[in-house]
Amino acid sequence: MRPPTMDLALSGLVKSFGESTAVDNVTLRIAAGELVALLGPSGCGKTTTLRMIAGLVQPTSGEVLIGGSRITHVPVHKRNIGMLFQNYALFPHMTVAQNVAFGLQMRRLRQSELREKVETALAMVQLKEYADRLPAALSGGQQQRVALARAVVIEPALLLLDEPMGALDKNLRENMQFEVRQIQKRLGITAVLVTHDQEEAMTMADRVVVMRDGRLEQVGTPKEVYESPVSRFVASFIGVSNFIQGSVVAADTTGTKMRLVCGTEALVSETGVTDGERLLSIRPESVMLRVATPGETPGLNEVIATVEHVVFKGQTTHVHMRMRDGATLLSNLSGTVASRLLPSLGAGTDVIASWSADRARVVLDS
Amino acid sequence: MTSARLSGGGGFVTYTAAMAILLFIVAPLAVIVALSVSELNFATFPPKGFTLAWYAKVLSDAAFRHSFVVSILIALGATTISLCLGLPAAYALDRWKVPSAGVIRTLLLSPMILPILITGLALLKLFSQTRMRDASINLLIGHILVTLPYVVRTITVSLELVDRTLEEAALTLGASPVRAFVRVTVPQLVPGIAAGCLFAFMISFDDYPISMWLGDAEYVPLPVYLHDSLTRLFDPSIAATSSLMILTGILAVVGLEKIVGLRRAMGV
Numbered sequence: 274m275r276p277p278t279m280d281l282a283l284s285g286l287v288k289s290f291g292e293s294t295a296v297d298n299v300t301l302r303i304a305a306g307e308l309v310a311l312l313g314p315s316g317c318g319k320t321t322t323l324r325m326i327a328g329l330v331q332p333t334s335g336e337v338l339i340g341g342s343r344i345t346h347v348p349v350h351k352r353n354i355g356m357l358f359q360n361y362a363l364f365p366h367m368t369v370a371q372n373v374a375f376g377l378q379m380r381r382l383r384q385s386e387l388r389e390k391v392e393t394a395l396a397m398v399q400l401k402e403y404a405d406r407l408p409a410a411l412s413g414g415q416q417q418r419v420a421l422a423r424a425v426v427i428e429p430a431l432l433l434l435d436e437p438m439g440a441l442d443k444n445l446r447e448n449m450q451f452e453v454r455q456i457q458k459r460l461g462i463t464a465v466l467v468t469h470d471q472e473e474a475m476t477m478a479d480r481v482v483v484m485r486d487g488r489l490e491q492v493g494t495p496k497e498v499y500e501s502p503v504s505r506f507v508a509s510f511i512g513v514s515n516f517i518q519g520s521v522v523a524a525d526t527t528g529t530k531m532r533l534v535c536g537t538e539a540l541v542s543e544t545g546v547t548d549g550e551r552l553l554s555i556r557p558e559s560v561m562l563r564v565a566t567p568g569e570t571p572g573l574n575e576v577i578a579t580v581e582h583v584v585f586k587g588q589t590t591h592v593h594m595r596m597r598d599g600a601t602l603l604s605n606l607s608g609t610v611a612s613r614l615l616p617s618l619g620a621g622t623d624v625i626a627s628w629s630a631d632r633a634r635v636v637l638d639s
Numbered sequence: 640m641t642s643a644r645l646s647g648g649g650g651f652v653t654y655t656a657a658m659a660i661l662l663f664i665v666a667p668l669a670v671i672v673a674l675s676v677s678e679l680n681f682a683t684f685p686p687k688g689f690t691l692a693w694y695a696k697v698l699s700d701a702a703f704r705h706s707f708v709v710s711i712l713i714a715l716g717a718t719t720i721s722l723c724l725g726l727p728a729a730y731a732l733d734r735w736k737v738p739s740a741g742v743i744r745t746l747l748l749s750p751m752i753l754p755i756l757i758t759g760l761a762l763l764k765l766f767s768q769t770r771m772r773d774a775s776i777n778l779l780i781g782h783i784l785v786t787l788p789y790v791v792r793t794i795t796v797s798l799e800l801v802d803r804t805l806e807e808a809a810l811t812l813g814a815s816p817v818r819a820f821v822r823v824t825v826p827q828l829v830p831g832i833a834a835g836c837l838f839a840f841m842i843s844f845d846d847y848p849i850s851m852w853l854g855d856a857e858y859v860p861l862p863v864y865l866h867d868s869l870t871r872l873f874d875p876s877i878a879a880t881s882s883l884m885i886l887t888g889i890l891a892v893v894g895l896e897k898i899v900g901l902r903r904a905m906g907v
Contacts, residue, residue, distance in 0.1 A: 329807055349810040350819075362808035366826040375822075376812035420808075427812060 278305035278461045279340035279430045281326065286335035288321050288487075295321040297487035299335070303480075308457055308464040310478035312471060314510070318487035320435065323467045327433050328352050339430050350379070355424030355462070357437035357453075361416040363408035369419050370395070370404040376427035394426040395419075397456065414445045421453060425460060432457060432464040438473060450477050471511045475499070483507050501543075504637045508554045515560060515602050517553040517576065521546055521635065529635055534598050537571045542631045552638045559632035560604035562592060562614060565623040575627040578602045580618050585611075592618060594626065602626055668885055675878035686875075693879040703880065706864035711887075713775075713860060714843040717782035718790075721839045722832065724783075725790035733798040744795075751788040758784065759852035766853070774855040781849040786839035793838065797831025833899045840891055845884070 281303040288296040296318040303309045311319035324330040326337055328349035336345045344352055355376075363372050373391045382390070395401045398418035408416055417437055424432060437453070438446040454477050457464050468474050474481045475495040483490040483498060483506075491498055491507045502508035505516060519533040529546045531539045531553055539553055571577045578594035581601075590611035594602040604626060606614065618624070670684055675693055677686030697703050728747060732740050750758060759781060766777050801824055809819035850860040859867070865880050 327807075327811060329810070349807075350813050350815050352811075353813070354811050356808065356811040358804045358808060360802065360804060362802065362804040364805060364809070364823055364826075375809070375814070379813035379818070423812065433811075 279463055280305045280307075281431060281463055281465070282336075282338040282341075283322070283326070284336040284338065286322065286325060286337070287333045288318075288325060288330060289333045294487050296325070296332075299484075299487075299489055301482065301489065301492070303463055303465065305463055306458075306461040307479045308454065308466060308477060309480045309482060310466040310468055310474035311482050311484055312468055312474040312510070313484035313490075314469060317484040319467045319469075319484050322484070323433055323435055323465060326431065326465060327354055327356055352431075353427065353429050354431045354433055355427060355429035356433040357417065357420050357424055357435065359436040359439040361408070361413070361420045361440075363416055363419055363423075365408055368405050368407055369400060369411070372408065372419055373423045373426055376423060380427065390426055394422040397425075398422045398452075413441050414449060417441065417449060418452070421456065425456065425462065429462065432462045434464060434466040434468075436468055437466075438468075438470075446473070447476075453477070475511070481511075483510060501634055502554060502636055504639050505552055505554070506639060508634070508636055513557055513603065515555045515557060516636075516638075517555070517596070517600065517602075518550070518598070518638070519553055520550050521548045524548065528630065531635065533576065535571075535576050535596055537573070537576055539574050539633060540630050541633045541635055543633075543635055546635045550638065551635045554634045554636045555628050555632060557591070557603040557605040558589075558607075559628050560602065561610075561627050562604050562606065562618070562624045563627075564614075564617050565625045569625065571625050571627075574630060574633070575625050576602070578624055578626050580620055580622045580624060582620055583615065583618055590615065592624075594624065671878050671881045672885070674875050675882045677875050677878075680874055693875040694883075697876050697879045697883065702859070703864065706859045706861045707883075709775075709858050710844055710861040713778050713782055714840045716779050717786045717843040718836050718839040720779070720783050721786045721790040722836060725787055725835065726794055726828075726832065729791050729794040729798055733795060744791075747791050748788045750784050751792075755785060755846075756848040759849040762849070763852040774853060774858040777853045778850060778858055778860065781853045782843040782846060785846060785849060786843050789838040789842060790835035793831045793835035794828065797828050797834075800831075801827040829899055833895055837891060837895050841888055844887065844891075 283299050283301045286296055286299040287294065299318075299322055301309075311322060313319050321330060325332045328337075328344070328347065332345065336343055338344065339352070364375065367375070370391050373394050374387055377387045377390060391404075392401065395404055398421055400415060400418055400422070403411060403415065403419075408419065411419065420437075434453070438449050441449060450473060466474070466477060478495060480492060481495050481498050482492045485506055491503050493501070498507060498511055502511065502514070508514040508516070517533050517535070517539075519531040519539065521529055522532050522538075523530040524544070524546045526544055527542075529541045529543055531541065531551065533539055533553065541553070565571075565577060569577075576596055578596045581593045581595055584591040584593070586605075589605045589607055592604045592606060594604070596602050673686045674684060676689050676691065677683070677693075678688030678690050679686070728743075731737055732744055737743065762777070762781050762784070766772075771777055805823050805827070806816075806819050809823045810816065814822060845862060846860070847862040847866065850863050851866075854860055854863050861880075861884060865877065865884070868880065869877050
């Protein structure tokens, strides 16, 4: 099985339902063999975007191109796509083998070739011995693997994944994520994954597209969107972050200087930031703590905060604090640091929280 | 779907209530069946002795046989036509954006709500005014009117239960919309179609209020025949006729069970 790898392009895609716009001018290029995750809260337009790629929803305007050719008006059944659904969508009246064979029958394959391909596909998902069972006799994970075999056996130009792990429990989900990713990589199929689970997007995707209110908020590798979020929305949707209000007072090619509301200043190594009211975003694992000496004032890249409560999480210890302006601050201390600091971090203790210049980001407050 | 047993106080109440209801429904029928084998010349309970003579008498009666055939043919005709009209109607109303679908749906189901006796009288008036004299056609039309709502209702329910992503999955796999419907949707609908047909058949076979108005000397459906014989003489042959009607119903249910499985058909 070697499907032709094709790239996918979305150009100015818009979908309106009456007055409301579900997808608003989405333009995106997905390279051949790449897996891109559309990530966002429910109602952000990610599913509608996927359904437009599939052809199940007709866009109000804009184009969908596979391998350079326009397929915007090609009906679903002529697009050659494989799709996984959250509820698996296996045909309940057909056996596992018949389910997998369905797409091949639609392509009028010779019986011998068909049987061989079904067998190979079922072997690929390790379900060969379940060929004659009905889907209802399989577990959720097995059903989704059958659906995967059924989707890839037709050698689709695109693999579309509509929250395919949503109904699986945590352990199974992680296995399936790995398995789907392995098969997608091996076959080199261009794939689009829709998910609201940021962890799933991070583990599976080459690139993550964060969507919000029908628009693309940020596009980048998982590392990029995690480490350099552009907005408060992205920073808090992907992982957890601390936000300190402030304003940019100086920005040049060496970095950015911010004055924070709590009175101190911050130097950030990020460049190219425009002036104005901004937020400083710092991931909890980048916040370092030390107990403040009485009367101590915080310096550069530091704020003073009061410990509210400490939660032991095993590998890390979460220290919840409140800054002088009333905003919360969270620090995740690793095991060794925590065991050294913890005895002195009772509730009410004043601490100096600090971070290094390259671990903080200036983001928009939106 | 489930074969688990209820237990505890709730289980006791449930099973007792179910048994009571079953007894309430079955007991009178059992009395009829018991009467039909009584050796006495009058229908009295408890029956005395055992004989199949009343059955022999009924089955040898040409009028009964004719009525039986008339009723079966009308029931089969009404069921078939109700299905041919009801399946497309239910599908269109459920899947397409039909203008004022709600009104159409209510109209389709209205014969279920209106008093059938009045519907029959109205039909008789209509047919006589339009000089439609063929009782067989009139009976068929009248019966379709009462059976159609049941077919539409059961098919609509199963259509609503069919997962639409199945059709979408079939489309993505390369099936045209028509093939997706035939290969994937229709097999999911079979139980609903079967249940609808069973309802339609039994309601038509059992119908008195419509048949009473629309039958004539040649076309006497079985319930009308039964009622006529009853007014003449109440002997055990009436009970035998009734028992044969019950048997027809049982055969229809068993037949359905054999073909599609009744549990599936009733959606349980």
